Amino acid sequence: MAASPENRGWIRRLWSWIWTPAVAFSSGFLIIAGFLAGILFWGGFHWTLELTNTEEFCTSCHTMETNLGEYRETIHYNNHSGVRAICSDCHVPHEWNHKIKAKIMAVKDVYHELAGTISTPEKYEAHRLSMASAVWKKMKASNSRECRNCHNFDYMDFTLQETRAASEHQRAIDNNMTCIDCHQGIAHSLPSDYLETYQKVTEALDSKTPGAAHQQVAENGEQIRSFLTTRTDQ
Amino acid sequence: MLELLGTIGGNALGLPGILGLALGMMTRRLWLGAAMGALIGVIETLLFAGWQIAHVEALELMIAVVVGICAGSLGCLIRRIGATA
Numbered sequence: 001m002a003a004s005p006e007n008r009g010w011i012r013r014l015w016s017w018i019w020t021p022a023v024a025f026s027s028g029f030l031i032i033a034g035f036l037a038g039i040l041f042w043g044g045f046h047w048t049l050e051l052t053n054t055e056e057f058c059t060s061c062h063t064m065e066t067n068l069g070e071y072r073e074t075i076h077y078n079n080h081s082g083v084r085a086i087c088s089d090c091h092v093p094h095e096w097n098h099k100i101k102a103k104i105m106a107v108k109d110v111y112h113e114l115a116g117t118i119s120t121p122e123k124y125e126a127h128r129l130s131m132a133s134a135v136w137k138k139m140k141a142s143n144s145r146e147c148r149n150c151h152n153f154d155y156m157d158f159t160l161q162e163t164r165a166a167s168e169h170q171r172a173i174d175n176n177m178t179c180i181d182c183h184q185g186i187a188h189s190l191p192s193d194y195l196e197t198y199q200k201v202t203e204a205l206d207s208k209t210p211g212a213a214h215q216q217v218a219e220n221g222e223q224i225r226s227f228l229t230t231r232t233d234q
Numbered sequence: 235m236l237e238l239l240g241t242i243g244g245n246a247l248g249l250p251g252i253l254g255l256a257l258g259m260m261t262r263r264l265w266l267g268a269a270m271g272a273l274i275g276v277i278e279t280l281l282f283a284g285w286q287i288a289h290v291e292a293l294e295l296m297i298a299v300v301v302g303i304c305a306g307s308l309g310c311l312i313r314r315i316g317a318t319a
Contacts, residue, residue, distance in 0.1 A: 097282055
């Protein structure tokens with residue numbers, strides 16, 4: 001004997017209600033209501049997602065204090081033009097698909113905050129190279145996509161650049177290099193022996209894409225960072 | 235693992251998931267819903283690769299197609315259950 005509607009559990013009654021044709025509402029009403037609900041839901045979802053892109057949100061964790069301090073010494077934080085690149089500008093893609101992927105992957109940061117993986121300066125230093133190489137790998141693989149949201153070789157006027165910068169950028173174009181090939185450590189301090197690790201990252205990615213094996217690591221990274229730091233101080 | 239989950243999530247909340255579901259809801263034929271979802275998966279991957287096949291990663295394409303198939307099939311099932319005529 002089938003159970004009467006009153007005797008069914010609330011889940012079954014809800015399921016039945018969802019799939020029963022609406023008799024009290026017209027199709028137009030349901031379409032408009034659904035459309036408005038969709039706007040509200042999607043707007044709220046997107047707005048919440050944008051809140052997680054703020055500098056305050058990114059640095060609200062204790063473990064982010066070290067990299068925040070380092071970033072505040074760089075040209076991306078303080079410069080003559082007043083244009084600032086915050087954490088999400090470099091670490092969160094603009095494109096929806098890549099952005100959602102980055103946000104889901106960022107769950108690991110919450111885990112490591114709770115687990116205290118980099119909770120002390122010693123632990124931070126111990127993990128600095130692996131953290132940096134993970135970011136380099138992403139940037140190299142995406143042709144420095146997040147850098148290119150603001151910077152683009154096509155928009156550079158080499159005549160306005162320092163002679164050395166202009167020649168290095170021309171070399172980068174000629175050798176099919178990307179921003180991160182020279183600008184590692186542009187926002188955070190570099191671990192020792194970083195160049196060797198970066199070379200390995202590049203080689204590992206090159207092995208996946210045959211024919212791309214150029215010399216794609218800057219030979220004068222220290223000079224580039226020194227130059228940009230000097231510009232920050234001005 | 236995390237990269238895999240991220241890619242699946244990105245596709246589920248992106249074109250293959252949402253447009254795939256919407257297109258699936260337009261048919262009662264399961265194969266057609268799944269095929270349209272898969273097509274959206276291919277188009278989305280190509281779109282993000284700048285329409286260059288060389289830039290398409292096999293794993294990303296595969297995940298986008300699978301998510302599209304699932305979303306299209308789900309949409310088709312919603313149509314079958316939810317429409318009276």
